[in-house]
Amino acid sequence: MTTIGDVARxxxxxxxxxxxxxxxxxxxxxxxxxxxxxxxxxxxxxxxxGARALATAQTQVIxxxxxxxxDEFAPAMLQYILGVSNTARELGYDILLVSEPDGARALKxxxxxxxxxxxxxLNVADRDDRLEVLRAAEQPGALVGLPADPRHLDVFDLDxxxxxRLMLEHLARLGHRExxxxxQPEHVVERGGAYVWRLADAAAEEAELRDVxxxxxxxxxxxxxxxxxxxxxxxxxxxxxxxxxxxEAAAAxxxxxxxxxxxxxxxxxxxxxxxxxxxxxxxxxxxxSIESAPDRLGQMAVRQLVRRIESAAGRTxxxxxxxxxxxxxxxxxxxxxxxxxx
Amino acid sequence: MTTIGDVARxxxxxxxxxxxxxxxxxxxxxxxxxxxxxxxxxxxxxxxxGARALATAQTQVIxxxxxxxxDEFAPAMLQYILGVSNTARELGYDILLVSEPDGARALKxxxxxxxxxxxxxLNVADRDDRLEVLRAAEQPGALVGLPADPRHLDVFDLDxxxxxRLMLEHLARLGHRExxxxxQPEHVVERGGAYVWRLADAAAEEAELRDVxxxxxxxxxxxxxxxxxxxxxxxxxxxxxxxxxxxEAAAAxxxxxxxxxxxxxxxxxxxxxxxxxxxxxxxxxxxxSIESAPDRLGQMAVRQLVRRIESAAGRTxxxxxxxxxxxxxxxxxxxxxxxxxx
DNA sequence: GTGCGGCAGCGAACCGGTTCGCAGATTACG
DNA sequence: CGTAATCTGCGAACCGGTTCGCTGCCGCAC
Numbered sequence: 001m002t003t004i005g006d007v008a009r010x011x012x013x014x015x016x017x018x019x020x021x022x023x024x025x026x027x028x029x030x031x032x033x034x035x036x037x038x039x040x041x042x043x044x045x046x047x048x049x050g051a052r053a054l055a056t057a058q059t060q061v062i063x064x065x066x067x068x069x070x071d072e073f074a075p076a077m078l079q080y081i082l083g084v085s086n087t088a089r090e091l092g093y094d095i096l097l098v099s100e101p102d103g104a105r106a107l108k109x110x111x112x113x114x115x116x117x118x119x120x121x122l123n124v125a126d127r128d129d130r131l132e133v134l135r136a137a138e139q140p141g142a143l144v145g146l147p148a149d150p151r152h153l154d155v156f157d158l159d160x161x162x163x164x165r166l167m168l169e170h171l172a173r174l175g176h177r178e179x180x181x182x183x184q185p186e187h188v189v190e191r192g193g194a195y196v197w198r199l200a201d202a203a204a205e206e207a208e209l210r211d212v213x214x215x216x217x218x219x220x221x222x223x224x225x226x227x228x229x230x231x232x233x234x235x236x237x238x239x240x241x242x243x244x245x246x247x248e249a250a251a252a253x254x255x256x257x258x259x260x261x262x263x264x265x266x267x268x269x270x271x272x273x274x275x276x277x278x279x280x281x282x283x284x285x286x287x288x289s290i291e292s293a294p295d296r297l298g299q300m301a302v303r304q305l306v307r308r309i310e311s312a313a314g315r316t317x318x319x320x321x322x323x324x325x326x327x328x329x330x331x332x333x334x335x336x337x338x339x340x341x342x
Numbered sequence: 343m344t345t346i347g348d349v350a351r352x353x354x355x356x357x358x359x360x361x362x363x364x365x366x367x368x369x370x371x372x373x374x375x376x377x378x379x380x381x382x383x384x385x386x387x388x389x390x391x392g393a394r395a396l397a398t399a400q401t402q403v404i405x406x407x408x409x410x411x412x413d414e415f416a417p418a419m420l421q422y423i424l425g426v427s428n429t430a431r432e433l434g435y436d437i438l439l440v441s442e443p444d445g446a447r448a449l450k451x452x453x454x455x456x457x458x459x460x461x462x463x464l465n466v467a468d469r470d471d472r473l474e475v476l477r478a479a480e481q482p483g484a485l486v487g488l489p490a491d492p493r494h495l496d497v498f499d500l501d502x503x504x505x506x507r508l509m510l511e512h513l514a515r516l517g518h519r520e521x522x523x524x525x526q527p528e529h530v531v532e533r534g535g536a537y538v539w540r541l542a543d544a545a546a547e548e549a550e551l552r553d554v555x556x557x558x559x560x561x562x563x564x565x566x567x568x569x570x571x572x573x574x575x576x577x578x579x580x581x582x583x584x585x586x587x588x589x590e591a592a593a594a595x596x597x598x599x600x601x602x603x604x605x606x607x608x609x610x611x612x613x614x615x616x617x618x619x620x621x622x623x624x625x626x627x628x629x630x631s632i633e634s635a636p637d638r639l640g641q642m643a644v645r646q647l648v649r650r651i652e653s654a655a656g657r658t659x660x661x662x663x664x665x666x667x668x669x670x671x672x673x674x675x676x677x678x679x680x681x682x683x684x
Numbered sequence: 685g686t687g688c689g690g691c692a693g694c695g696a697a698c699c700g701g702t703t704c705g706c707a708g709a710t711t712a713c714g
Numbered sequence: 715c716g717t718a719a720t721c722t723g724c725g726a727a728c729c730g731g732t733t734c735g736c737t738g739c740c741g742c743a744c
Contacts, residue, residue: 001480001700003699003700003701004700004701004702005700005701013723013724014723014724014725015700015701015702015724015725016702016703016704016723016724016725016726017722017723017724019701019702019703020702020703020722020723023702025702025703026703026722026723027721027722028722028723029721029722029723032722032723044454046451046454046455047455047700047701048396048455048456048699048700048701049392049395049455049456049457050391050392050393050394050395050396050401050456050457050699050700050701051392051396051699051700051701051702051729052392052700052701052702053391053392053395053701053729054390054392054393054396054699054700054701054702054728054729054730054731055700055701055702055703055728055729056701056702056729057729059392061438061457064439068424073624074417074420074624075416075417075420075624077420078416078417078419078420081439082410082441085439085441086441089441089442094438094440094452094457095438095439095440095441096403096436096437096438096439097406097423097427097437097438097439098436098437099424099427099428099431099437100431109388110436112386112388113388113389113390113391114390114391114392115391115392115403115436138343222623222624222626223624223625223626224626227626249624252625253626255598256597256598256601259598259601281564282415282416282417282564282565282591283565283594284564284565284566284569284595343730345729345730345731346730346731346732347730347731355693355694356693356694356695357694357695357730357731357732358693358694358695358696358732358733358734359692359693359694361731361732361733362692362693362732362733365732367732367733368691368692368693368733369691369692370692370693371691371692371693374692374693389730389731390729390730390731392729392730392731393699393729393730393731393732394730394731394732395699395731396698396699396700396701396729396730396731396732397698397699397730397731397732397733398699398731398732399699
């Protein structure tokens with residue numbers, strides 16, 4: 001193991017001088033800079049992260065708390081993780097990935113032991129028991145997902161209410177009068193997945209305003225169950241001419257379901273989903289959709305977190321709750337309802 | 343910040359005694375143990391990870407090097423990550439997730455700076471530039487994926503050659519005489535994804551032995567391209583009565599393709615895939631498949647890694663290359679070829 | 685009663701960085 | 715030419731743990 005002492009000895013300077021050259025925090029003569037750099041090069045020196053963390057009280061590590069639930073569609077989570085991870089690295093931070101089921105305890109562990117300079121919480125629930133721990137921690141945190149009480153926290157989320165309105169408005173304007181909303185499983189809502197009802201409530205409200213009938217179901221998060229759910233709902237409501245799909249698994253199953261019913265989109269059925277473009281490409285989903293932008297959300301969360309970590313001012317700035325405005329990616333799956341529909 | 347000094351003071355003992363009580367490495371009177379524990383409780387003390395790492399030269403962190411490529415099916419990777427992460431936590435380790443494109447540099451960074459006690463490399467290529475760095479590192483490493491030269495490394499992988507033989511044998515025994523193998527994209531092979539040709543070569547060899555015609559194609563990793571690839575291959579070889587699918591995207595697209603061709607499985611077409619059960623459930627794939635067991639592989643890799651980290655003996659034990667024997671999960675998608683097939 | 689072994693607790697040193705105050709050398713300026 | 719200001723490098727202290735060797739005390743055995 002080569003230490004800064006070795007570097008200093010080889011360069012013929014003191015440890016403190018070597019440290020100053022490497023950090024650049026104090027001015028040094030160019031000759032000494034050169035000697036130190038050469039020594040670093042020759043010895044292949046890399047500072048010891050633990051020692052540095054101890055001395056500076058900074059680890060250059062961000063904790064990432066992901067939660068994986070049985071009743072959620074796992075592949076969607078991966079995109080958030082990658083968004084956070086890539087942005088962090090650009091800013092000079094590594095990621096400590098925590099996937100423990102008991103998120104609150106894990107969060108306490110990594111903050112109390114000062115393994116991390118800050119944390120990003122994914123998949124934040126309406127009443128999330130991690131928030132209490134986070135508020136008590138010394139380190140700042142950023143959330144992806146809006147909880148019931150966002151005070152003293154930085155929050156980033158898609159504007160699900162606006163998304164619900166937008167989806168409904170789009171179809172209503174095309175002339176649809178009876179629509180079906182497919183949400184995530186009811187378990188997700190019970191667990192505190194507030195985004196589900198935020199979108200649903202806003203869509204229902206907008207439907208009322210525009211005098212549109214809106215049926216709503218919770219779809220399963222797995223196939224083939226979700227396929228059955230879709231069939232059942234379409235059987236029950238034959239007048240439906242358009243779908244709002246806030247459920248990744250349902251979106252993935254939909255091409256098959258439509259084919260099985262002999263329907264094609266958009267001629268017989270207009271469809272708008274809510275998922276990421278990456279997701280659409282992976283599964284080649286041909287439906288227009290509200291972009292859920294996991295990479296952008298992850299990026300925003302990390303950027304804000306790093307600001308708070310690095311600037312003294314950032315520490316005390318007022319906290320922000322920032323929504324991404326929903327954007328409709330048009331893939332041509334919506335049209336006027338078929339003539340002859342009620 | 344509360345330190346072990348605070349605990350010691352409150353308990354009325356020296357710092358070293360407090361440390362000994364907490365580590366249990368030296369015997370202490372039960373009265374003092376009680377006093378120290380009470381002080382810890384009262385102050386909510388948690389040891390500082392950086393300081394401990396500095397003193398013990400152990401971080402209780404494992405580096406996880408994942409690589410995400412455009413031409414690979416990302417959701418499959420997530421399962422390996424979770425397998426590693428969950429096992430690590432059970433054994434008392436946290437995970438530093440590194441997703442940098444330049445894996446070799448990242449590996450050098452985290453090992454040289456001693457952020458990690460060991461590393462797990464995912465998605466190891468035939469000639470992987472990370473291996474050189476790993477061999478030079480002080481910390482042990484475990485690979486998921488077999489490289490060309492596995493010397494001085496612990497390697498865990500599915501036995502892809504055996505998988506290829508097994509798939510072919512199974513269909514040959516049922517009476518099939520003309521089969522199609524759908525592999526990963528050619529880019530994956532060029533990049534060093536050796537498992538692709540290991541399976542393909544073994545299947546071809548077995549086909550020769552059993553006097554079966556085996557056609558082989560590289561399928562795209564995305565839809566709808568891979569659907570087109572499948573249609574084209576089936577058009578070109580109308581005598582094919584069975585499919586070997588070593589390509590997750592192709593497996594996911596296959597139900598649609600079969601339906602489009604008016605084929606049903608297993609009556610008209612027998613199918614065997616190679617993917618995990620979790621993957622099959624997520625996409626409700628009805629095909630029998632060779633279980634790729636990402637969770638088990640991740641678990642084995644971490645277990646072995648931790649043995650090397652923790653036991654002095656483990657450090658010097660001979661290195662292992664361990665293959666998981668392929669197991670066929672029967673989902674009823676294979677049968678004798680239709681009568682009338684050549 | 686004396687000698688010896690073992691145990692419990694303490695103090696000091698150490699891990700490898702950073703930082704702060706100080707001193708010696710150099711420059712600037714009056 | 716003398717003094718003040720500036721610059722550069724050094725030494726020591728510190729971050730918060732762990733560990734090693736020493737000492738004092740106790741109990742046991744002869």
